[in-house]
Amino acid sequence: xxxxxxxxxxxxKGRTHTGNVRWDLLRRSGPNAARSDRPGLFYPIYIDxxxxxxxxxxxxxxxxxHLALSKPGLVTLLPIRKDGSEGNWQAQPSSLRTRIGQGRVxxxxxEPKGFTVSVxxxxxxxxxxxxxxxxTGNRPDGSVIVADxxxxxxxxMPSTQWRIVSHDATQYGSRLLAELLxxxxxxFPKSLYAVEDTLRFFIQHKPNALILDFFGGSGTTAHAVxxxxxxxxxxxRSITVTNNEVSADEAETLRQKGLxxxxxxxxxxxxxxxxSRPRLAAALTGATPDKTPVKGDYKFxxxxxxxxxxxxxxxxxxxxxxxxxxVDLGRQxxxxxxxxxxxxGGIGDRETGASDKDYSIPPTSTYGVLFxxxxxxxxxxxxxxxxxxxxxxxxxxxxxxxxxxxxxxxRRLTVSMLYRDYLRNFRINTRINL
Numbered sequence: 361x362x363x364x365x366x367x368x369x370x371x372x373k374g375r376t377h378t379g380n381v382r383w384d385l386l387r388r389s390g391p392n393a394a395r396s397d398r399p400g401l402f403y404p405i406y407i408d409x410x411x412x413x414x415x416x417x418x419x420x421x422x423x424x425x426h427l428a429l430s431k432p433g434l435v436t437l438l439p440i441r442k443d444g445s446e447g448n449w450q451a452q453p454s455s456l457r458t459r460i461g462q463g464r465v466x467x468x469x470x471e472p473k474g475f476t477v478s479v480x481x482x483x484x485x486x487x488x489x490x491x492x493x494x495x496t497g498n499r500p501d502g503s504v505i506v507a508d509x510x511x512x513x514x515x516x517m518p519s520t521q522w523r524i525v526s527h528d529a530t531q532y533g534s535r536l537l538a539e540l541l542x543x544x545x546x547x548f549p550k551s552l553y554a555v556e557d558t559l560r561f562f563i564q565h566k567p568n569a570l571i572l573d574f575f576g577g578s579g580t581t582a583h584a585v586x587x588x589x590x591x592x593x594x595x596x597r598s599i600t601v602t603n604n605e606v607s608a609d610e611a612e613t614l615r616q617k618g619l620x621x622x623x624x625x626x627x628x629x630x631x632x633x634x635x636s637r638p639r640l641a642a643a644l645t646g647a648t649p650d651k652t653p654v655k656g657d658y659k660f661x662x663x664x665x666x667x668x669x670x671x672x673x674x675x676x677x678x679x680x681x682x683x684x685x686x687v688d689l690g691r692q693x694x695x696x697x698x699x700x701x702x703x704x705g706g707i708g709d710r711e712t713g714a715s716d717k718d719y720s721i722p723p724t725s726t727y728g729v730l731f732x733x734x735x736x737x738x739x740x741x742x743x744x745x746x747x748x749x750x751x752x753x754x755x756x757x758x759x760x761x762x763x764x765x766x767x768x769x770x771r772r773l774t775v776s777m778l779y780r781d782y783l784r785n786f787r788i789n790t791r792i793n794l
Contacts (some may be wrong), residue, residue, distance in 0.1 A: 381493050381506045383466055383478040387439045390451045392794055395439075402429035405456075407435040407475050413468045414460055414477075414584035417453050433794040437475055440528075451479065452741035463495075480504075524792045525552035535579060538633075539666065540642040541649065546578045546635050547607075570705075572773045576602035579636045583643045586611045586670040587794035591662045597706055599642075601679075604630030637676055645669050700727060704751035721791035729778070736765055744771070753778045 364719040376783065386400070395402045404418035406651050415434050424448070459465050464480040480488075483749065484630075487493050488506060497505040526532060532551040538543075559581070563569040573581040583596040606629045619626045627633055638649045646654055646669030653667035677698050693715040701710045708724030718735035721728040721742055728749050730739045733756055735738065743749060755760050756777045762777045769775055 375539075381480065381484050381487060383484075383786050384450075384481055386451065386456070386465070386477040387441070387481050388448050389687075393441070393447050395446035395448055398448040399423055399453065399697045401450070402446060403449065405477060405538045406431055406584070407437055407467060408433070409435055409471050410468070410474075412475055414465060414467060416545070417452055417456050417460070419674075422770075435471065435475060438476065452498040460502060463498055463504035464503055465501070466499065467501045469702075475784060494752050519530055522554070522557075524554075524557075527551045527557070531553070534582070537639065537655055540639050541635065544634060544638075546647050549578040549581045552580055552584055554589070555580050556587055561586055563588070563596060564592075567592065567596060569594075569596045571596065571598040573598065575601045576600035576636055577631070579639045582640055582674075586643065586672045587658070587662065588668060589672065590670055598692045599702070599706070600636065602632050602636050624768065640674055643670060644672050644674055700729070700751070700753060701725065703727075721746060721749065727753070730754065730765075733761055733765075741774075750774060752776070755779070 364472070387511050389400075389511050392398060400420045400615055403420045405414060406416040407413070408415040413774050415433070418428060421428060428438060430436055439449050443449040449456070456465065462485070465484055466478045466479065466480075467475055469475040488495060488504070493506045495504045496507050499505060522693055527546065530552050532553055533549040534546075536552055537546055559571065561580060563571065571581065571585055571602075576582070576696065579600060579602075582598045582600045587597050589596055604627060606626065610629050614620075614623075614626050614629070617625075621627075642648055643652055646665075646667040648654055655664050658664050658666060683692070694712065697710055697714070704725065704727035707726045709722060710725060711720045713720040714720035714729065715731060718732045719728065719730045719739040719742075721739075726749055728739065728743060728746070728751075730736060730753070733754075736754075750772075751774045752763055756765075
């Protein structure tokens with residue numbers, strides 16, 4: 361499937377949160393948070409309560425030690441979790457000492473309630489170094505004081521967990537899908553805006569990027585790429601690959617009716633036919649499968665009615681097995697043409713019925729195919745005026761003829777032999793390796 365943007369809109373900034381820089385607890389939570397998970401991260405931190413500030417960072421305790429040495433005038437802090445069990449810190453002692461020197465470690469709390477150690481992780485510290493936040497001073501513990509950002513949208517390095525309203529999968533995944541496809545359900549679709557934000561980190565400044573989603577599901581990635589194109593006038597393309605399986609419950613119900621895979625009623629409930637294809641059609645046209653305008657609005661970035669649609673092109677292909685003998689004889693060219701077109705970048709339009717000609721160089725695409733060796737000279741001459749062509753396929757059974765033609769073509773071209781190279785690349789090897 362391809363998605364090519366055409367509209368021009370102002371660019372949108374990457375976003376993981378808004379407001380001030382974020383301090384994270386040094387004590388680990390969630391997975392791998394027990395002492396036994398990371399024994400080397402169970403060590404004492406000695407707090408000077410008069411600051412409060414860190415006076416010293418100790419070394420990891422032996423596995424049979426559960427208390428650290430006390431030091432006069434200092435409070436000994438170990439990574440003990442709320443339930444009283446032994447946990448671990450998120451940094452090695454040497455790394456923590458380095459961060460203290462950088463002003464990235466902050467102490468809060470007081471006696472007798474206790475002290476808490478917080479740190480600026482690499483992503484947050486990178487924002488400060490990049491000038492997104494300005495440092496106005498230091499606290500008594502040496503940690504930096506950072507001014508609030510003057511913008512609501514903050515470019516940021518993605519972290520492992522995002523706590524953002526727009527990433528709510530129920531509200532902006534399941535419920536959004538229900539607006540696009542009333543009455544149809546898909547388990548756990550991702551938030552459109554979470555995928556949008558994820559892609560933005562990598563392709564915001566790549567307006568011609570190609571995004572491959574090999575487990576397409578409900579089609580959220582292609583939808584997000586179309587949204588990004590609308591926001592900045594990009595011409596990004598996406599390829600979404602999915603199967604047409606039905607859910608286990610639906611499969612059981614269909615079997616009880618005497619239906620099997622391949623039957624029309626069975627296939628109609630598959631993920632591609634029932635969800636992926638109609639979801640993308642609804643997103644691009646702004647109309648539900650029953651041709652009514654989609655309710656609701658896009659939010660957070662480029663707010664607009666969903667019913668306005670998105671200015672994109674989309675094409676659907678069925679990937680199937682072909683008889684290698686038919687392919688070798690040139691009887692399946694129209695069937696393999698989409699694969700050649702995609703290999704050349706999926707740009708422009710393909711030329712149907714081309715195999716009846718001597719050669720094909722579609723005026724808007726970036727590939728050429730020579731069907732008759734006797735017309736190679738004419739084919740080569742036309743290629744000279746087509747600097748946009750990047751891929752060429754030569755139909756021949758002769759290795760010598762193929763090698764000779766390759767040598768006389770511009771080196772900038774990617775040249776392949778039909779149908780030998782196609783059969784070699786797509787053949788399923790069923791031989792047993794002994």
